[in-house]
Amino acid sequence: MPIVGSVQGAGKPIAGSTVTLFSAGTGAPTQLAHAKTDDQGAFKLTYGEAPADSVLYVIARGGTPKAAADKGPNDAVALLAVLGGTPPKSVVDDEFSTIASVWTSAQFLKGEVLSGTKLGLPSCSWVSTEAMCPDPQAAIEKSIGFFSHFCSGVSLIWGAGQLESQMTVSPAQAVMDDEIIAYVRRYCRGVTVDAQTLAVAVTRSVGIGGEFLAADHTAAHHRAELYQPQLLWRKAARGLVSSWQPPVGRSG
Numbered sequence: 001m002p003i004v005g006s007v008q009g010a011g012k013p014i015a016g017s018t019v020t021l022f023s024a025g026t027g028a029p030t031q032l033a034h035a036k037t038d039d040q041g042a043f044k045l046t047y048g049e050a051p052a053d054s055v056l057y058v059i060a061r062g063g064t065p066k067a068a069a070d071k072g073p074n075d076a077v078a079l080l081a082v083l084g085g086t087p088p089k090s091v092v093d094d095e096f097s098t099i100a101s102v103w104t105s106a107q108f109l110k111g112e113v114l115s116g117t118k119l120g121l122p123s124c125s126w127v128s129t130e131a132m133c134p135d136p137q138a139a140i141e142k143s144i145g146f147f148s149h150f151c152s153g154v155s156l157i158w159g160a161g162q163l164e165s166q167m168t169v170s171p172a173q174a175v176m177d178d179e180i181i182a183y184v185r186r187y188c189r190g191v192t193v194d195a196q197t198l199a200v201a202v203t204r205s206v207g208i209g210g211e212f213l214a215a216d217h218t219a220a221h222h223r224a225e226l227y228q229p230q231l232l233w234r235k236a237a238r239g240l241v242s243s244w245q246p247p248v249g250r251s252g
Contacts, residue, residue: 001048003033005091006041007060007079010067011204013041014077017063019093021045023054024114032056037063056083057101057114060093082114088194096200100193124156125149127177128166134173138163142173143180150184179231186227197221 003021007014017037022029032047037060050056060079064072081097082105091097102109108116127145131138142159149157159166160181161174191197202217212218 001046003045003047003058003083003087003091004089005043005045005058005081005093007037007043007063008041008092008094009065009077009079010095011200012066013037013039014060014063014065015039015041016073017041017043017060017077017079019043019045019058019060021047022057022059022114023050024057024108024116025051025054026117027115029057029113029115030054041066053085055085055114056087057081058083058091058093059112078112080112082193090195092195092200094200096198097193100191100198104190104193123154124158125154126162126166127157127159128162128164130165131163132168133163134170134176138173139176139180142177143184146177146180146184147187150188175231179229182230183227191225 005019007017007019015037018034019037020034021032023032030051032050033045035043035045037043041063045058058081060077062073062075062077065074065077068074079093079095079098080101081091081093082101083091105114108114127142127149129138129141129145131141145159146157160177161169161171163170163173199217202212202215206212206215
């Protein structure tokens with residue numbers, strides 16, 4: 001199975017860089033393939049079947065950056081691209097992929113070794129509050145409870161709508177909990193890191209001091225990335241106030 005790609009620095013090829021493909025799992029990573037980049041920074045890795053439930057990643061070391069070709073080979077070059085379980089058709093291993101990969105995989109990285117444990121036995125737990133009604137205390141305690149359970153990988157979580165340590169069930173609290181759960185699920189989903197979401201070409205075209213709101217890439221992706229609450233208010237305060245307060249007068 002082939003993976004093609006390029007190694008770049010400052011937007012230009014890095015020639016002669018050693019590229020190694022690893023498969024990460026619960027133990028030490030397995031080397032699947034390695035190659036050297038050509039004069040244009042391109043490489044091709046051919047490997048067999050990767051272990052089940054593994055995560056593939058690529059490390060590029062050394063080479064001659066075309067951005068500083070007059071300085072010759074640079075052994076300090078070390079770039080990372082975490083590809084996930086199903087690698088993309090093409091890979092760009094550069095400073096952008098390195099920052100994104102290190103940021104999203106920090107808890108599983110030790111040096112350049114990527115590994116982690118699988119989810120253990122199925123587990124279940126409940127989220128509740130001591131609050132007697134749907135109030136700020138309930139919102140705070142339920143938010144912390146759902147967030148910690150999701151981040152801990154609990155298999156089954158119940159407690160939506162429950163108050164008074166499960167003694168009371170409130171439809172209003174259930175609506176609030178639904179919003180809290182949606183927030184937490186979006187947070188735990190994380191950020192997809194690939195050539196499309198990195199948008200390197202867009203970043204370079206906008207440049208320093210520019211804005212991305214008018215870019216087609218922003219229009220195509222922002223709705224999927226930004227969470228839109230269904231319950232909480234997101235309109236301008238001026239519009240909210242004008243809907244219940246006379247133009248002149250005190251609110252209290």
